[in-house]
Each structure stands twice: as structure tokens, then as C-alpha cells.
Amino acid sequence: MDMTNTVFMFVATVLVWLMTPALALFYGGLVRSKNVLSTAMHSFTTMAIVSIIWIIVGFSLAFSPGNGIIGGLDFFGLHNVGFEPNEGHTIPFNLFMMFQMTFAILTTAIVSGAYAERIRFPAFILFTVLWVLIVYSPLAHWVWGGGWIAEMGALDFAGGNVVHISSGLAGLVVAIVIGKRKNAGTTAPHNLIFTLIGGALLWFGWFGFNVGSELAFDDVAMYAFINTNTAAAAGVLGWMIIEWVVNKKPTLLGAVSGAIAGLVAITPAAGFVSPLSSIPIGLIGGIVCFWGVGWLKQKLGYDDALDAFGLHAVGGTWGGIATGLFASDSINAIVEHNGLFYGGGIDLLWRQVVAIIATFAFVGIVTFILITIVNLIFKARATDEEEAKGLDLTMHGERAYQD
């Protein structure tokens, strides 16, 4: 047990915890005023639902030995999860469990951005319960719990696959299954200052997310710290520049989105690349996500309402590939195969691509099955009348703004 690491990880854990309320603000500002409470409620209730599921069985399915695909029930109800560090750790095992809980909550909450403004609340709850158990926990096991992706040697520092590709793609699948909002093409955000506050708090919380993923206060953690901030900054600039060129004006929403894009892109790479590498990673992250939320979304015609897919899955995919290009054993000794630009050839790159494709396939198929089942039990799509009046009044019987 190392007390410095332990105190550091406690701080990192509460920082990541803050990211889900931040997401409630970030998403809340992006919807119309008649749906702001419903949208914030998705993030906030996810905190409650996943907190309970995680200590009962979610953590065990993700992190107990089990097999290559899913963990076992050794840690059911936090059995065997005590103050003593787990093998290879220097922090209390139950602190590690709480750190991982905040990831499970955030990931599940990100999904809700895609189906905002039109999902019925009972369907949302059932979907959230099933998704964290059947999609998130096994995927976390693959990458961090000793499953097959970790065995194969693919790198995912803080959750490019587990958190960002999985949540973004799951959102896209649900958005396609429940269909477009009425007037999806003409809706506009109702309060971008909420989105700015939420986005800034996400950036702040991301320091816990990426730096804490080292699980120790060491040189790699400091690389992750610098890289996280640098990529966010580069993401802002990348988005702003491309938007200025393409749309003739740089927007605040674009700048905030660029920060998130840069942060998503650096997530899998944060502890494996140099600070200078994090500049192109963030910059290109901003540019590809601008493409993802603009061109790609329009071309394919889906209604990913708040761009869970366009930011998280597109940015996470770029980040996974970028890790295969820029990873270097001079930054982190854990890197077995250097990235393409650091003399490692494609040894790491192909592993990254396999991990990404596997994540897409698993999350896409299983999420589709889950939302189809949910749809049979509770109708997922709000009626035309509910959608027109807004989910705040029709699902929750309250409104955000009184006269």
C-alpha cells in the first residue's frame, strides 16, 4: 500500500464522479427547453442505478478472474473487495472499485445523449440496467480485467474502447432503433452556457479520468496529465479552425465540442505518448469529430441527437488508431510494441484496429438486442403528443423554467 498513490486515487475518483453531473449540464444545454429536465435526469438517475448495480454484481463481472470474455462472481456484493490492495496494485482494492464505478456511471450516461428528447423514461431505466451489466461490464473485463484484448497486447490507457467507442456506438444503435425526432433537422440548443459549464467541468474531471488511470502518482501519470490538457487545447483549436474554414464562423459550441473531441482522442493514448504527440492527436481529434457530427451524420441520416456517436465513437476510434501510431516505450515501459511513428511498425497498430473492430461488433450487436427486448416490454419511443409537449411535462410532470 502506498499512501501517496491512495490519496491521489481518492482525488481522481471524486474528479471522475463530477463528470456525470457535468454531462447532465453539457447535454441539458443542448436540448430544447421542454426537454432539459428529462435529459439531465438521464445522467443523474444513471448515477443512482449504476452505483447500486456496480457494488452488487457489475464490478465482479468486470474485474473478478472469470475467463477471457467475462468476469466471475468472486466479488459479488463486494465479497473479497477490501482495504488490502489487489495483486499488482498499491491502493486499497475498494478504492479501485469506486474509481471504476465512476467510469461505469459516466459511460452509461454518455449513451443517453443519442436518444435524448424522445425516449420514454421506463424504457430508459430498463435499458440502462441491462446495458451496464451485459455490455459495459464484459467490455471492461476484456480491456482491464485481464480479458482477451489485454492478453492480445492492444493498449487502451483510460478507456477509448471501453468508455468512448462503446457509449457512442450504443447511443447510435438506440437512436436508429427508436427513430428520428420530429423536426430533427431544425432543433437548436436552448442554453449553450450550460453546455460550456458542463464541458469545462468535463475537462476538469478528465484529469481524474486519464491521470488516475495510471493508478499511481508517477512519471506516467504526469505525462497523462500534460497530454490530457494539451489534447483538449489542440482539440479546441482543431475544431475552431476547420469550422472557421468550412462554415465561415467559429462558434462557442464548436470550441466546447472540440475540447471534448480532443479529450476523447487522447483517452486511450494518454499514458503512452509524448506531450508533443498529443498535439496532433487532439488537433486531428477535433477535425474528425467535426466531420463526424456534420458530414457523416447528415450523409447517413441518423438522429444522434447530442452527438454521442459523432464525438465519442468517432473520437475514440481515432484515439485508438493514434495510440498505434504514437505509443512509445520511452514514455511508458509497459508499451511492448512501439507505435508506427516510433519504429514499431504495425505490430501495435493492427492490435489496436482489432480491438476497435471487436468493440464495434460486440457493442453494436448486443446493444441492438437489448433495445429490441426493452422495446417489447416498454414502448421506448415517446408518442407524437409527448414529444411535441416535451418530455419534462409528459414524463416528469415538471418544467425547468417558470414565468
Add this chain to the structure above:
Amino acid sequence: MSDMFKVEIITRSSADLEAFKMKMAEIGVSGMTFSHVQGCGLEEGYTELYRGVKKVQNVFDRLKVEIVVSSVPVDDVTKAAASILHTGKAGDGKIFVYPIQQTIDINTGKQGPAAL
């Protein structure tokens, strides 16, 4: 001087504005004014709950549309509006038609129907 009329429509705030504007453009209406207003009528109220405190709402958010026409027949406007806003339930709203005495375009100084 041909007659000018103002058509005032008070309807649901959830009415499909895009479809409404398209329909008006089809019959030749070139401009209109929207306001968000509140009102009550025959539509049944509902209850909001804040920590168990009931707030009975029978005053609803409404959309008010004002259109002034001269060359476009006013009956066309009212018929088109009624057809697109009709849902068959209480709360669809009302349409009022007023004669207009004078219209002045501030920019050009034109008066009467030419100012529309």
C-alpha cells in the same frame, strides 16, 4: 384601394411551425409575426408536482401568429391555417380576422397594400 385584413391565430405552442410556414408560402403569404403567449380555454388542465407541492396548470403556453394580407384571399389563409392546425381535440385554438385601416412600410415609405 383594395382591402387589407389581419388574420390572428392562437393555437398550440407545439404546432408544427415548419409545416405551417410551408403551407402559407404555398398560398402566397410572404411574411408573418409569431409570439409566445399564454392563455386558457376549454383544454383540460394538468398538475405539476414540486416536492409534493401541487401546481395546477390550466393556463397553457400558446403560439400567436399574425398575418396581414391583401392580394391573397383571406379565406385561403384561414382555410389553410385551420387545415394544418386541426387535431380534433380541445385546444386547437381560434382564428380571428380584422379589417386593417392602413399599412406603412417603414423602410420604403410605401402605404396601403403596396407596403405588404
